[in-house]
Amino acid sequence: MNQIASQNAPSPKVVVPHFIFGALTWLMVTILIIFHPEAFTQHYFNAELLAITHLLVLGWITMIIFGALYQLLPVIMEVKLYSETLAKISFLLMAIGTILLSLAFWHFSFGPLMFIAGISIVISVSLFVANALLTAHSSNKNVIERTFIVSSVIWLLFTVLAGLTLAINLSHPFLKVSHVELLKLHAHAGLVGWFVQLIIGVSSKLLPMFMVSHHVNTKKLNFSFYTINIGLPIGIIALYLQYKIGVVFSAIMVVAGIVGYLSFLLASYKKRVKKQLDIGMKQSALSFVFLVIPLFLIFTLLLNIDFLNRLTLPLSVAYGSAIVIGFITSLVMGQTYKTLPFIVWLKVYQGKVGKVILPLPKDLYSEKLAIAQVWLFAIGFGFLLIGISTTNTTLVMVSGILLLLSVAFYNLNILKIVLHKPTNK
Amino acid sequence: MDTEEMKILEMLKKVIDPELMVNIIDLGLVYGATFDAAGRQIDVALTLTSPGCPMGGIIIEDAQQTLESNYPGFNVNINLVWEPAWSIERLSAKGKAELGFS
Numbered sequence: 001m002n003q004i005a006s007q008n009a010p011s012p013k014v015v016v017p018h019f020i021f022g023a024l025t026w027l028m029v030t031i032l033i034i035f036h037p038e039a040f041t042q043h044y045f046n047a048e049l050l051a052i053t054h055l056l057v058l059g060w061i062t063m064i065i066f067g068a069l070y071q072l073l074p075v076i077m078e079v080k081l082y083s084e085t086l087a088k089i090s091f092l093l094m095a096i097g098t099i100l101l102s103l104a105f106w107h108f109s110f111g112p113l114m115f116i117a118g119i120s121i122v123i124s125v126s127l128f129v130a131n132a133l134l135t136a137h138s139s140n141k142n143v144i145e146r147t148f149i150v151s152s153v154i155w156l157l158f159t160v161l162a163g164l165t166l167a168i169n170l171s172h173p174f175l176k177v178s179h180v181e182l183l184k185l186h187a188h189a190g191l192v193g194w195f196v197q198l199i200i201g202v203s204s205k206l207l208p209m210f211m212v213s214h215h216v217n218t219k220k221l222n223f224s225f226y227t228i229n230i231g232l233p234i235g236i237i238a239l240y241l242q243y244k245i246g247v248v249f250s251a252i253m254v255v256a257g258i259v260g261y262l263s264f265l266l267a268s269y270k271k272r273v274k275k276q277l278d279i280g281m282k283q284s285a286l287s288f289v290f291l292v293i294p295l296f297l298i299f300t301l302l303l304n305i306d307f308l309n310r311l312t313l314p315l316s317v318a319y320g321s322a323i324v325i326g327f328i329t330s331l332v333m334g335q336t337y338k339t340l341p342f343i344v345w346l347k348v349y350q351g352k353v354g355k356v357i358l359p360l361p362k363d364l365y366s367e368k369l370a371i372a373q374v375w376l377f378a379i380g381f382g383f384l385l386i387g388i389s390t391t392n393t394t395l396v397m398v399s400g401i402l403l404l405l406s407v408a409f410y411n412l413n414i415l416k417i418v419l420h421k422p423t424n425k
Numbered sequence: 426m427d428t429e430e431m432k433i434l435e436m437l438k439k440v441i442d443p444e445l446m447v448n449i450i451d452l453g454l455v456y457g458a459t460f461d462a463a464g465r466q467i468d469v470a471l472t473l474t475s476p477g478c479p480m481g482g483i484i485i486e487d488a489q490q491t492l493e494s495n496y497p498g499f500n501v502n503i504n505l506v507w508e509p510a511w512s513i514e515r516l517s518a519k520g521k522a523e524l525g526f527s
Binding site: 009075078209210212214273274275276342345346349350351353354358360361362 | 445483494525
């Protein structure tokens with residue numbers, strides 16, 4: 001008999017703090033957008049945008065991914081998490097590192113504070129990577145999802161090491177390449193190597209499971225894996241050597257890989273048994289619609305179209321925002337409703353069936369709040385993109401208010417879920 | 426299938442898959458049930474829609490508890506089976522309707 005996946009689940013004490021820290025960080029970011037909209041309407045290498053970006057990618061997205069992965073790796077690999085202690089230490093170091101790094105960026109200070117923050121993040125990531133790889137190692141499930149996850153965590157380590165190198169280079173310059181070009185290299189290693197690959201690995205297992213889609217051909221995912229992992233290193237080297245054709249070739253490869261993945265998801269969607277999508281899956285679907293925006297923008301930016309030249313800088317910020325906020329944030333918010341209620345529900349009700357009233361996991365949060373959250377997010381993100389593209393700070397500020405309301409509703413639901421108590425019969 | 430086994434399957438309609446929100450009988454997750462009055466033993470063969478299903482533990486617990494409360498003093502065995510793998514064909518007409526099939 002196979003082991004049941006829920007027997008491998010880690011303690012919620014390991015997982016839940018990641019969700020709470022992540023949700024509060026995202027709330028903090030929306031407040032910063034309201035009070036500092038100019039961060040989004042200048043050159044992307046500005047103190048405020050660097051601080052906001054790192055809060056988003058480390059404090060919000062990576063934090064939630066770490067927490068969710070501690071729960072999901074046992075589901076995907078069908079083994080227990082290697083170490084809960086490593087996970088707890090990694091959480092603390094990531095939380096401290098992110099706060100210090102954002103403060104250092106905000107004050108544009110590249111001294112010891114940034115160095116300490118960088119070291120703290122590198123150690124946190126190293127512990128996470130060791131934990132993930134040792135968990136994967138103990139699994140005999142040699143599937144493409146596992147390959148994507150293993151590759152993504154290695155790219156994460158590369159990304160934070162590159163980030164630390166850049167931080168040192170800012171205070172003690174030793175690299176001959178322009179800092180802006182190095183920033184693109186660091187950003188794409190993180191966005192594509194870490195986030196996109198991790199999302200492909202996890203979602204290609206979970207989304208068909210949530211939709212109950214059987215017999216979906218995974219060959220397209222093999223294609224995606226090779227195109228991304230050949231295309232991305234070519235792009236990194238080409239960016240370092242400033243070899244434009246190499247960057248364009250890399251973009252074509254990576255986008256082809258992402259299209260292959262989207263085609264796999266579409267096939268899963270068409271074969272789904274569960275026809276009605278719940279609110280978590282609807283926001284996730286929305287995130288894939290938003291993903292189309294950066295896929296177009298990347299070629300618009302690379303092709304240097306004459307009449308768009310004066311828009312290069314705003315479109316670059318729009319491109320990054322469309323990936324980080326439009327795609328990844330929206331997906332993380334949606335998938336929170338597919339993971340956190342189940343984590344808490346299992347913890348509260350396992351072993352208590354028959355003794356207490358058993359609700360459904362979806363009863364742990366308010367669906368009305370979740371629906372309002374999705375609408376506010378979609379409209380807020382629309383305003384943000386228009387505000388960035390037209391360098392209109394008022395529109396960016398309005399987007400910040402809408403996103404703040406969306407995140408406030410999201411946080412209320414998270415609070416409702418983690419504070420859930422059973423009702424006796 | 427005798428009357429007691431039919432009754433067991435009817436009772437298991439109270440066990441809901443928390444993700445799909447359809448009972449495990451209409452989902453076709455129960456492959457069979459045997460009732461041994463003399464040996465005071467009930468065996469149920471149950472599968473899940475996916476081996477990774479994180480809800481597995483609680484579905485089994487719910488099924489076990491439902492039968493134990495209806496048959497005090499009986500030994501209830503819920504056996505998790507993976508062969509044949511569950512497929513869409515196992516859904517009942519009611520299960521299909523609840524999942525939104527036209």
